[in-house]
Amino acid sequence: MTDPVYRRVVIKLSGEYLAGPQGFGIDQPTIDRVADDLIAARHLGTEVAVVIGGGNLFRGVEVSSRGVSRPTGDTMGMLATMMNCLALEATIERKGTPARTLSAFVMPEISELFTRAAAHKYLAEGRIVLLGGGTGNPFFTTDTTAVLRAAEIGAQAVLKATNVDGVYSADPKQDPTATRFDRLTHSQAIEGGYKVMDATAFALARETSLPIIVFSIAEPGSIGAVLRGGGHGTIVAG
Numbered sequence: 181m182t183d184p185v186y187r188r189v190v191i192k193l194s195g196e197y198l199a200g201p202q203g204f205g206i207d208q209p210t211i212d213r214v215a216d217d218l219i220a221a222r223h224l225g226t227e228v229a230v231v232i233g234g235g236n237l238f239r240g241v242e243v244s245s246r247g248v249s250r251p252t253g254d255t256m257g258m259l260a261t262m263m264n265c266l267a268l269e270a271t272i273e274r275k276g277t278p279a280r281t282l283s284a285f286v287m288p289e290i291s292e293l294f295t296r297a298a299a300h301k302y303l304a305e306g307r308i309v310l311l312g313g314g315t316g317n318p319f320f321t322t323d324t325t326a327v328l329r330a331a332e333i334g335a336q337a338v339l340k341a342t343n344v345d346g347v348y349s350a351d352p353k354q355d356p357t358a359t360r361f362d363r364l365t366h367s368q369a370i371e372g373g374y375k376v377m378d379a380t381a382f383a384l385a386r387e388t389s390l391p392i393i394v395f396s397i398a399e400p401g402s403i404g405a406v407l408r409g410g411g412h413g414t415i416v417a418g
Contacts, residue, residue: 182408182409183224183225183408184224184225184226184407184408185407185408185409186226186335186336186337186407187225187226187227187336188226188227188229188303188333188334188335188336189226189227189228189229189330189335189336189337189338189339189407190229190230190231190311190326190327190329190330190333190335190337190338190339191218191221191228191229191230191231191326191338191339191341191403192230192231192232192233192322192323192326192338192339192340192341193214193230193231193232193233193341193397194232194233194235194341194342194343194397195232195233195234195235195236195237195260195261195264195322196233196235196236196343197210197214197236197341197342197343197397198210198211198214198232198236198264198267198268199236204236204237205236205237206236206237206264206267211267211268211271212271212275213400214268214397215268215271215272215275216275216400217397217400217401217402217403217404218230218268218272218308218403219272219275219277219308220401220403220404221403221404221407222277222306222308224404224407224408226407227303227304228303228308228309229299229303229308229309229310229311229329229330229333229335230265230268230308230309230310230311231261231311231322231325231326231329232261232264232265232268232310232312232322233261233264233322234257234258234259234260234261234263234264234322235257235260236260236264237260237263237264238256238257238259238260239257243256250318250319251318251319253318254314254318254319254320255318257314258284258285258312258313258314258316259313261312261313261314261322262281262283262285262287262290262291262312262313264312265281265283265291265310265311265312266281266290266291266312268310269281269310272308277308278305278306278307278308279307279308279309279310280292280302280307280308280309280310281309281310281311281312282294282295282298282299282302282309282310282311282312283312283313284311284312284313284314284315284316284325285313285316291312294311294313294329296332296333299311299329299332299333300333300334303333311325311329315328320380321378321380321381323340323377323378323380323381324378324380324381324384326338326340326381327381327384327385327388327390327392328384330388330390331384331388331390335390336390336391337390337391337392337393338385338390338391338392338393339392339393339395339403339406339407340376340377340392340393340394340395341395341396341397341402341403342376342394342395342396342397343396343397343398344376344394344396345360345395345396345412345413346360346361346362346394346395346396346412346413346414347360347361347364347369347374347376347394347414347416348360348361348374348376349361349372349374351375360414361414362414362415363414363415363416363417364414364415364416365386365416365417365418366382366383366385366386366392366416366417366418367386369382369416370382370383370386376394377392377394377416382416385416391415391416391417392415392416392417393406393411393413393414393415393416394413394414394416395411395412395413395414396412396413399412
């Protein structure tokens with residue numbers, strides 16, 4: 181078996197993906213398959229931390245447009261990410277692999293507070309660490325959270341698991357002539373305005389010299405393929 185290219189990564193999962201074909205909530209067959217991929221990645225020898233969006237349950241930006249303040253809406257969205265983390269933690273542990281959710285919020289009855297020391301400890305123990313609650317602040321996306329947490333815990337890369345197989349010049353679902361990039365610099369990604377990840381996340385990755393690999397989570401085994409240096413996606417680095 182090929183050794184993994186990365187020894188510690190943060191994987192950014194789309195909350196919307198967890199809804200599966202039902203379009204809302206958590207689809208159990210989908211979260212089971214995601215858990216299997218994460219467990220297989222851990223068994224390669226890579227230490228795995230995960231940041232999940234909350235769009236399958238709640239989108240703070242949308243509710244803010246209907247009269248709720250943006251800080252309140254974003255806080256509600258961050259709580260949705262916690263629900264996704266707890267559901268994924270339970271699924272991973274049911275399959276026999278230890279996991280631990282760490283929260284950006286103080287909520288001792290539900291989850292331990294995120295600290296770098298706690299994350300290092302649980303990763304070293306072989307647990308899959310789920311990082312919920314976003315950054316703990318409004319106005320920041322979970323994309324930015326993933327890059328921030330990766331920099332904090334000394335990860336070697338951020339794996340952006342999405343519903344497209346890389347970064348395209350336009351939305352490939354709307355523009356059949358869109359071109360997929362094999363590789364981009366952080367600056368090119370920012371200047372191009374590509375929507376697969378927000379500009380703040382790309383800028384922080386540039387500042388911290390973190391590569392971002394954008395790939396499709398739809399193919400079983402895709403996380404492991406990326407960790408072994410293969411797979412089909414776009415590398416944003418340099």
